[in-house]
Amino acid sequence: MxxxxxxxxxxxxxxxxxxxxxxxxxxxxxxxxxxxxxxxxxxxxxxxxxxxxxxxxxxxxxxxxxxxGVQEKGHLQLVKNTVSDVTDLHYALLKSPKYPGYSALFYQTLPVIGAFRQRQDNPDAEDIELCFVFLYGVLLLRLQKKEISQDTQIALTQISKLLAQLSHNYKLYLNNELELAEPEL
Structure with a gap:
């Protein structure tokens, strides 16, 4: 707690x-x-x-x-809501002209996310949710002391960078320290 x-x-x-x-x-x-x-x-x-x-x-x-009804699988609604909030911030950052570095990092990570998406049961999952699923999968592999391939390690590095930046921006957002300007029309 x-x-x-x-x-x-x-x-x-x-x-x-x-x-x-x-x-x-x-x-x-x-x-x-x-x-x-x-x-x-x-x-x-x-x-x-x-x-x-x-x-x-x-x-x-x-x-x-x-x-x-998530006794056997699935996630609590409060955690799903958090992932949804983070995803909403992700889209706001992509739309904002103030954060080109975040957009560049996301587009560098997108091929890794796409490759992971092809191996998932839920092809319609949001990109950020897939990043969380990927990291959790690697966490489980490590807990089981299983070997992590070089390709997975490379993907882990890229996805970790993206989620670290997104987490940093989320903290700023919660503290009202993030400017999300509306794009000019």
Whole structure:
């Protein structure tokens, strides 16, 4: 909970990946709060009051997963909304003449995104969502200690640069420090 709050403020891409990882963790423990408490929460270096807050937070995530029907796969609506907000900012940056560096970085990354899209079940997914899916896939490979090919490593570098820039701009946007001028007609 505290980690998620911090990541949401500091780096939205890390927040999304963290939340996806928590969804998978909750699934791995079969949405059982007692098992999660025993294996995760109780081992955290927090006081009892903080652990109680974290337990409540996990319980609310479990309840949302049940209500939204994402016990086995899929993502919580609050995380989907975050990805949608980031995607909206992405389009605003592309339309703005004030951020040609972001546009250039995106168009450099587009062939990598396109190649990844061809291997996905959801060809209509937004480019930014595919970037998150790619990074999460690499994260899972690393957690499983599987080898990452050179092509995947190159793609990882490019997609990471794009999402790092987008995350930076998202933080600026949340702090009202990003100027998104309307294009002149």
């Amino acid at each position: 505290f980690i998620a709050q911090q990541k949401r403020k500091e780096n939205i891409a890390e927040y999304v990946l963290y939340m996806w990882q928590l969804e998978d963790l909750i699934r791995a423990y079969k949405l059982d709060i007692e098992t999660i408490a025993e294996n995760v929460i109780d081992k955290m270096a927090y006081g009892e009051a903080e652990k109680a807050q974290i337990r409540d937070w996990y319980e609310s995530l479990i309840e949302m997963m049940r209500l939204e």
